[in-house]
Amino acid sequence: MTMTLARRRELTLLLVLQIAHLIVISGQIPAHGRTTLLETAIFRALSPFQRAAAVGASWISRTYRGYVWLREASAENARLRREIETARLELTRSRADKGELDRLRQILRLAESWPYQVEPALVIGSDSLNPMKTMFINKGSSSGVRQNSPVVSPEGFLVGRIITPVAPSVATVQLITDGEASVGVILATSRTYAVLGGMGDGRCSLRYVPNIVEVAADEEVLTSGLDQIYPRGVFIGRVTSSGPTSSVFKEVTVAPAVQLNRLEHVLVIIGDKPQLTRPSTPGETEP
Amino acid sequence: MSFLGVVSGLVIGLVAQVLLGRLWSHVHQYLNPLTLVVIILALRGSPTAGMLSGSIAGFMQDAFSAQVLGVSSVGKTLVGYAVGAVNARFIVRSTVFLVPLIFFASAVEVAISILLDRILEISPVLYPRSILTVSAGNALAGTVFIKITERFKNRRNSAASIARLGERTSI
Numbered sequence: 001m002t003m004t005l006a007r008r009r010e011l012t013l014l015l016v017l018q019i020a021h022l023i024v025i026s027g028q029i030p031a032h033g034r035t036t037l038l039e040t041a042i043f044r045a046l047s048p049f050q051r052a053a054a055v056g057a058s059w060i061s062r063t064y065r066g067y068v069w070l071r072e073a074s075a076e077n078a079r080l081r082r083e084i085e086t087a088r089l090e091l092t093r094s095r096a097d098k099g100e101l102d103r104l105r106q107i108l109r110l111a112e113s114w115p116y117q118v119e120p121a122l123v124i125g126s127d128s129l130n131p132m133k134t135m136f137i138n139k140g141s142s143s144g145v146r147q148n149s150p151v152v153s154p155e156g157f158l159v160g161r162i163i164t165p166v167a168p169s170v171a172t173v174q175l176i177t178d179g180e181a182s183v184g185v186i187l188a189t190s191r192t193y194a195v196l197g198g199m200g201d202g203r204c205s206l207r208y209v210p211n212i213v214e215v216a217a218d219e220e221v222l223t224s225g226l227d228q229i230y231p232r233g234v235f236i237g238r239v240t241s242s243g244p245t246s247s248v249f250k251e252v253t254v255a256p257a258v259q260l261n262r263l264e265h266v267l268v269i270i271g272d273k274p275q276l277t278r279p280s281t282p283g284e285t286e287p
Numbered sequence: 288m289s290f291l292g293v294v295s296g297l298v299i300g301l302v303a304q305v306l307l308g309r310l311w312s313h314v315h316q317y318l319n320p321l322t323l324v325v326i327i328l329a330l331r332g333s334p335t336a337g338m339l340s341g342s343i344a345g346f347m348q349d350a351f352s353a354q355v356l357g358v359s360s361v362g363k364t365l366v367g368y369a370v371g372a373v374n375a376r377f378i379v380r381s382t383v384f385l386v387p388l389i390f391f392a393s394a395v396e397v398a399i400s401i402l403l404d405r406i407l408e409i410s411p412v413l414y415p416r417s418i419l420t421v422s423a424g425n426a427l428a429g430t431v432f433i434k435i436t437e438r439f440k441n442r443r444n445s446a447a448s449i450a451r452l453g454e455r456t457s458i
Contacts, residue, residue: 010334024357057305
């Protein structure tokens with residue numbers, strides 16, 4: 001088999017290259033341990049590439065490390081964000097719990113100090129059309145709540161009364177700000193009896209206050225107990241304005257002491273405390 | 288194979304070798320990127336391109352590893368030529384041939400280096416067992432690299448053909 005010219009050239013080049021390599025190698029061997037001229041020359045010729053490669057390798061290494069660091073930082077960032085969100089949620093829950101605890105403590109204090117037997121209830125809803133009209137609580141007939149049971153706030157201010165229908169575990173409260181509500185009241189300073197009714201907008205008005213009676217602004221309004229529904233002496237609110245009219249009665253506006261649309265807990269007065277009530281007769285159930 | 292392609296390939300191989308050596312000091316026992324580059328250049332080009340790139344790659348490797356200059360060039364030049372010659376006669380594309388070819392070529396290169404180290408009484412960098420490990424590593428990495436680049440190339444060619452066909456139909 002004859003060799004082509006190209007193959008011969010290739011083989012010749014291979015031979016030349018290998019001989020050159022061997023010369024280069026042998027040129028270094030006698031001076032091994034000492035830098036030879038050839039070594040220095042080749043090293044000098046290749047040093048820029050070496051530097052470039054070292055810089056390139058260093059850059060790639062740095063970039064890779066930076067990338068890894070960024071990834072770790074990103075993961076850590078995500079973890080910390082999750083932790084912050086969890087902590088915020090817990091803080092919100094704690095604040096809510098604290099608020100509820102304060103309210104419940106207030107309810108308990110009132111329940112202990114009052115001469116009435118009260119049933120604490122949670123406000124579960126309000127009138128969809130006018131929140132100043134009625135609200136719904138989570139206690140009903142099974143807890144002793146009946147029609148006309150007075151309802152007060154945790155602070156002991158009048159809220160309204162239970163109206164029908166009363167379900168075993170839900171009841172409707174007619175607020176004192178309802179236009180159809182009527183409460184027998186007494187003005188604390190002038191000792192004038194009147195009837196308090198709602199105006200439907202969060203305020204109340206007093207009816208049947210004679211023009212001759214002096215009603216001071218900021219005068220306290222308490223329940224009179226004459227209506228046989230609400231107990232006597234429960235604080236309702238303060239007079240905000242009063243003025244004579246063309247009729248024989250004054251026009252008096254009252255601001256309730258409690259913001260009725262912001263209530264979360266209420267107390268339903270379901271009776272007097274056992275020691276204050278008359279001894280129960282056989283057949284009667286304990287309140 | 289263009290001159291620029293040869294130079295780029297060698298530079299990439301050198302950077303890969305330096306970088307891998309920094310990341311893992313024992314990498315030279317399992318992989319020799321410069322030998323791999325020489326084999327790939329020989330497969331893509333001619334025996335002349337293979338042996339020239341082998342010679343340059345050998346010098347580069349020795350310069351960067353405090354070796355006696357030229358020791359690595361002998362094996363790489365021979366391997367570059369041999370792979371180029373084999374590829375010129377039988378076009379090697381199948382994995383079944385690629386793996387043993389790269390394995391065998393790498394084994395020869397490592398064996399020559401070890402032999403020269405012993406003859407010249409140079410403290411060895413590679414040991415007889417390295418013949419197996421470097422060859423296996425090179426065969427695996429080289430085959431994967433070639434297959435991936437071929438797939439990219441085929442995809443690019445297909446896209447170009449579709450584009451040309453689209454131009455013709457629109458005319």
